[in-house]
Amino acid sequence: MRTLWLYLHFPALQLDSIYSGDTSSQPIAIYHPAQSQIVQINKQASTVGIQLGMGLATASSLSSELMVVPYHAETEEKQLYYLANILYKVTSDICIYPPNGLLLRIHNMLELYGGLAPYWQTIRQAIQPALYQYSYATGVSPLSARLLARNQWNCVTDQTTQIKQALNNCHIDSTELEPKIKQKLGRVGIKTLGALLSVSLKDLAKRFDIELVTYLGRVNGELLHHSEFFRPPEHFSQYLELLYEIESTDKLMPPINRILADMSQFLKARDSVTDNIEIILHQRDSLPLTIRIASAQAEYKAHVWTSLVQLKLENTELTAPISGLTINTGKIVSAQPDKTDMFEGTQSSLSPLQLIGLLQAKLGEQALVSPCIADDARPEYASQYGAPLAEASVNATFNRQRPLMLLPQARPLTEKVEVVYGPERIHSGWWDGNPICRDYFIGRNHKGQWLWLYRTTQQHWFVHGLFS
């Protein structure tokens, strides 16, 4: 079967990835420091007359409110992976061409979508919401597709003759040949790729080195072009750069929601859930601030995480302006369906674990406990607080006249009481260095409170609890 490739070229990837909110009327330009020229501009910038390839001084003299962002190849690559993730849902073989290209192998997908037109429609719809500028082209080989897309051919076809014609019209300067070879070709009067292809390979091999011949072979699809296909990551991690530095936590929510929505899509596609996420706030002039948010019940839904994040951010103080943020997911597990009884009368909107997640996000993890019991005769060791809703290890039934309210620290008895029950001697703990020897009584004071009292061997009296 004839191979067919589709190349997507994103000329302004970094510019499009900057989060600028909904209303951005400011001209923005991406400046490449190494090439010392403007490489990407938005619409507002081009209306004030800024053009690609301008120097920084010229550009900034054209507009006083121009915002200049330095070019980062890394940011673009991250965005490519983000796009690849989106496209992976509709197409299988994706190659990443850093810094700004994606190559799709499409001939094996056409059967599924029933032709090129529906397939292209699906691809367009998949990348539409990301609002990126792009140019595209199909080709019989990876390199031809790339060449045509970078020349903004913007045509999707499987007609070889059309592709060939378009290739023939490509200027030599737009190819990926070495500048030295391009120069040589120019000298012998070869200006377009068509002219170059009309020369027989034998003759070319005589006058030029092997590189040119391999390149042409790859463009023609006669030589195999090795390509490594994208595999989706197992964890979700996304970085969003903010156009404006944010100083208050409530303004952080819209960009966070945007990432959470993507995270939700990511998890949903894998039918998995996560029980904790990590938000890294990249601060200007100081170390990034990491906020961990745990949910007792693993979730994938964006709105559940949004409410937890909101509660957590209420208690977070920002010390420096935030210039970007990253959200990483923790452990990802496959989703387990809720098994609740349809005929049970009560319909609760939250599960106990969701409730705990909600409360912990606001109050802190240590504010929530469940009582638990340790196998110890000493009352202060027996009654403990443990992790919320942890299954009890010891679940004996007790019948020992113990009070419901225990004082955190026994206090000396200072009032007159009438003893109504006792004594009960507890003599224990000699093995771990905290021995006690106490006689416990139940007494009633004049206010009518039932006190749990003990007498030490030195005849000191203490109140240890109240029978509520």
Add this chain to the structure above:
Amino acid sequence: MNSVIEHLKNKHLVWQASAQTMTSAPPLTGLLSENGNTTGFPELDQHLHEGLPQHGLVDMITPIGIGELRLIFPALQERQTQQGRLFVLIAPPMHIGSEALLEFGFCLSQILIIQPKEPIDALWSAEQCLKSGCCHTVLLWHDNLEIHHVKRLLLAAEQGRSLHILLRSPSASRLSLPVPIALQLHPDEQGIQVDITKRKGGYPTKGIQVHMRHRWSYLTQKTQHNVVPFTRRQAG
């Protein structure tokens, strides 16, 4: 009774205030009695429409340590075994003894204790727990409740079909709150004294003596002639 009234009643043309709780609160499960959880103390139940309401709000004004929790815990334990939802205690004034909870028959892994740092957080957590629908009862110790707080909590309790019990100390409770049932508890040698100060669809009743001797004999005082005066021994 007048036969005309009887006739009208049979046709459901006469509405009686005493039927109010019954109509507003359909039973959760068939196992429970129609309009309440019996407290296990018949002398109190007969004044309370057969016990605590299924959901809603109960205001209890009580000092700590006179047996106030013993009065309601048997009913709450019954709720827990029947409904299997969470039992939440918010801002208890002291450490809650696990051994005593087990003695009441509670399952410890279904009890949640919340210890918020601020009183306002306690109210927030109470509202969240009530609304969530996964808690059968929420106990809240809070002394500075205002009317709008109580209204919100009541709505939340109705929404989540849970029972909210407020515990307030007598010194802090000058304000009368818009609650369906308000109880005032007083210490008693044989158990506890209950004043029903407010009840929807009923008259307030004072001085109900609840006997606890049959359940907790060690927490009652014997009759006067048996009392041995207790003298405090000097240390050393």
